[in-house]
Amino acid sequence: MSRKHEPGREQWASRLGFILAAMGSAVGLGNIWRFSYVAGENGGAAFILVYLVMIILIGLPIVMSEFTIGRKAQSDAVGAFEKLSPGGDRLAPGEPWKAAGIMGVAAAFMILSFYGVIAGWIVYYFFNYLTGNLWTAPADGYGAFFGGFISSPGQPLFWQFLFMALTIGIVFVGVKKGIERSNKILMPLLGVLLIVLSIYGLTLGGAQEGLAFLFSPDWSALTNPNIYLAALGQAFFSLSLGMGALITYGSYLSNKEKLPGAAVSVAGLDTTFAIIAGIMIFPAVFAFGIEPGSGPGLVFVVMPDVFDSFALGGVFGLLFFFLLAAAALTSAVSLLEVAVAYFMRKFAWSRKQAALIVGSLIFLLGIPSSLSQGVLSNISIIGGRDILDSIDFIASNVFLPLGGLIIALFMGWGWKKADALRDSDFGNTRIGHLWLFLLRYIVPVAILAVFISSIREF
Numbered sequence: 001m002s003r004k005h006e007p008g009r010e011q012w013a014s015r016l017g018f019i020l021a022a023m024g025s026a027v028g029l030g031n032i033w034r035f036s037y038v039a040g041e042n043g044g045a046a047f048i049l050v051y052l053v054m055i056i057l058i059g060l061p062i063v064m065s066e067f068t069i070g071r072k073a074q075s076d077a078v079g080a081f082e083k084l085s086p087g088g089d090r091l092a093p094g095e096p097w098k099a100a101g102i103m104g105v106a107a108a109f110m111i112l113s114f115y116g117v118i119a120g121w122i123v124y125y126f127f128n129y130l131t132g133n134l135w136t137a138p139a140d141g142y143g144a145f146f147g148g149f150i151s152s153p154g155q156p157l158f159w160q161f162l163f164m165a166l167t168i169g170i171v172f173v174g175v176k177k178g179i180e181r182s183n184k185i186l187m188p189l190l191g192v193l194l195i196v197l198s199i200y201g202l203t204l205g206g207a208q209e210g211l212a213f214l215f216s217p218d219w220s221a222l223t224n225p226n227i228y229l230a231a232l233g234q235a236f237f238s239l240s241l242g243m244g245a246l247i248t249y250g251s252y253l254s255n256k257e258k259l260p261g262a263a264v265s266v267a268g269l270d271t272t273f274a275i276i277a278g279i280m281i282f283p284a285v286f287a288f289g290i291e292p293g294s295g296p297g298l299v300f301v302v303m304p305d306v307f308d309s310f311a312l313g314g315v316f317g318l319l320f321f322f323l324l325a326a327a328a329l330t331s332a333v334s335l336l337e338v339a340v341a342y343f344m345r346k347f348a349w350s351r352k353q354a355a356l357i358v359g360s361l362i363f364l365l366g367i368p369s370s371l372s373q374g375v376l377s378n379i380s381i382i383g384g385r386d387i388l389d390s391i392d393f394i395a396s397n398v399f400l401p402l403g404g405l406i407i408a409l410f411m412g413w414g415w416k417k418a419d420a421l422r423d424s425d426f427g428n429t430r431i432g433h434l435w436l437f438l439l440r441y442i443v444p445v446a447i448l449a450v451f452i453s454s455i456r457e458f
């Protein structure tokens with residue numbers, strides 16, 4: 001098969017542009033907001049250990065597969081499977097492989113719907129640091145401030161709208177310039193800031209407990225099946241897997257690039273960000289006597305306390321929430337791009353049309369998630385979870401791993417071995433064979449085992 005692309009299809013300006021965009025997609029709220037609270041809820045170190053093993057044995061091989069599939073197909077997440085499935089377009093709709101693409105687009109929709117809500121909260125915090133409002137603790141403390149804000153019906157919707165409008169704006173214009181360029185400056189800055197804050201966090205007095213929570217596992221936690229599902233979902237969420245994003249981004253690659261190097265850098269950087277975020281947050285969690293398992297509000301409650309505790313901390317707060325918003329934006333763009341690329345091809349819409357329509361739909365879909373923190377908080381869907389958490393649970397812990405399972409089977413069993421090795425740039429190497437071995441046996445068995453063991457969760 002040749003690497004012909006659809007006429008007029010956009011391409012990355014450079015290999016670096018592609019890697020940065022893929023990193024921008026991976027590094028987002030998942031690394032800081034979601035990683036910290038999920039690790040906190042699941043006991044810390046034992047969870048992180050499971051998480052790391054999953055990144056290496058499951059995540060990384062699927063990152064490689066998504067890049068390979070996208071570049072080979074030169075099409076969106078669903079089109080890629082239509083093009084590459086044995087039998088190609090001649091197969092009836094509903095053919096098994098395509099399900100991964102459809103679930104990917106659906107997951108991108110669902111995730112972006114609540115991602116926009118959380119990112120809106122971030123932008124609101126940024127704004128409050130800009131005005132100086134959060135430089136000193138509000139009368140009832142940061143926790144009450146946060147609770148009051150997210151439970152109010154109108155305000156969070158405004159900030160969610162603002163964030164989604166920005167996301168739509170960037171996808172509307174085209175990904176190349178804005179995203180490629182801004183990533184280059186903002187990501188290193190965010191990295192540096194996290195390191196500075198984690199060093200400061202280590203001086204806070206909760207360091208010992210925080211580090212123990214992160215790095216010295218309570219082995220008995222491993223007997224709890226829930227931490228495996230949580231770690232699996234977190235690995236997929238954080239690496240942007242199973243949501244069509246890396247397939248779509250890979251499809252804008254034209255020339256012969258070395259994919260394995262790109263995959264390792266993306267997964268390595270993403271994981272480093274998460275661990276550093278953990279080192280930044282958990283010592284502070286213990287220093288300020290906050291419960292590590294206190295849920296999605298963790299970052300919003302802990303970090304302001306940190307900034308309040310040193311002179312000119314407000315400036316750091318401003319920077320922190322700005323960079324976090326930027327990281328969220330590059331991730332949100334990749335999610336919207338998944339759906340936009342699909343709708344452009346499927347309905348022959350223009351990029352602008354698709355960005356506006358799909359982006360608005362996703363905003364609307366996010367409204368119940370936002371309201372579930374206040375007026376709709378009495379509605380719980382899955383295992384006592386509110387609407388936001390339920391959508392996150394279904395998308396991240398079910399759709400993403402299930403899509404990943406199909407991708408692994410597709411790449412491992414659906415392609416001829418020699419083709420897979422060639423198209424991935426591994427060539428006939430040991431590591432290439434190891435990759436296929438993981439995809440064929442380890443990834444499917446591991447994902448199924450996690451599902452079966454946590455069946456009670458559903």
Ligand code: VAL
Nearest residue numbers: 028029030238240331
């Ligand atoms: N991977 C991103 C994140 O971790 C998004 C795209 C889910 O925030």
